[in-house]
Amino acid sequence: MGREIDFVAARRHMVDRLVRERYLRSPRVRDAFLAVPRDVFVPQEAREASYEDTPLPIGNGQTISAPSMIAIMLEEAQLRLGERVLEIGTGTGYHAALLATLVGARNVVSIERHASLVSRARSNLAASGFADVTVVVGDGSLGYPERAPYDCILATAAAPRVPDAWPPQLSLRSRIVAPIGSRHGQVLVVATRRVDGTLEVREGTPCAFVPLVGAQAWPA
Numbered sequence: 001m002g003r004e005i006d007f008v009a010a011r012r013h014m015v016d017r018l019v020r021e022r023y024l025r026s027p028r029v030r031d032a033f034l035a036v037p038r039d040v041f042v043p044q045e046a047r048e049a050s051y052e053d054t055p056l057p058i059g060n061g062q063t064i065s066a067p068s069m070i071a072i073m074l075e076e077a078q079l080r081l082g083e084r085v086l087e088i089g090t091g092t093g094y095h096a097a098l099l100a101t102l103v104g105a106r107n108v109v110s111i112e113r114h115a116s117l118v119s120r121a122r123s124n125l126a127a128s129g130f131a132d133v134t135v136v137v138g139d140g141s142l143g144y145p146e147r148a149p150y151d152c153i154l155a156t157a158a159a160p161r162v163p164d165a166w167p168p169q170l171s172l173r174s175r176i177v178a179p180i181g182s183r184h185g186q187v188l189v190v191a192t193r194r195v196d197g198t199l200e201v202r203e204g205t206p207c208a209f210v211p212l213v214g215a216q217a218w219p220a
Helices: 007-020 027-035 044-049 067-077 094-103 115-127
Strands: 056-059 062-064 085-088 108-112 134-137 150-155 170-181 186-193 199-207
Touching (some): 007 027, 007 067, 027 067, 027 094, 067 094, 085 094, 094 115, 115 134
Antiparallel strands (some): 170 186
């Protein structure tokens, strides 16, 4: 028999490490990481590594991002309770659950192009108490105008540039947090929408995400 893992203790240790290493700085984001069980969102064969700071494969050529990278993105997003968020790239739903903890589950829409992952994410979110998160199948590079405007669009897959479809779906003075660059290396961009609809862009942390495939991103 395999060794029994105390996932609750492992989650606390992961959060302590992320705080110590300055990836987690705000109490709200720290509390979200404590509240959401990453082990529920990791495939069974990788559960022992749930609280290691590493990306893990989830099938369909996709990954669940390393906790430190997710922490960086959420700290950059500076989300407030009640804000409306569109997540591009649901995966197995872990990031969506963290977003739901920060803004409220009914305020989160997550779009994913792989129908099998959407099914798993919905199941994982329901099992974790986040059934009110909306998860849809679609091309994330086109956003999801049906629920616009959003206060934040947050992408967990990399595009060569900010897709033209995203800024019009933002409310005024809202922001995009997304990895932008080549297929093999990117920089995390924070783009804030100005009153005139243009974007004020700030480049942040170098990163490496799976490519965003879609009509306004990378071809399949």
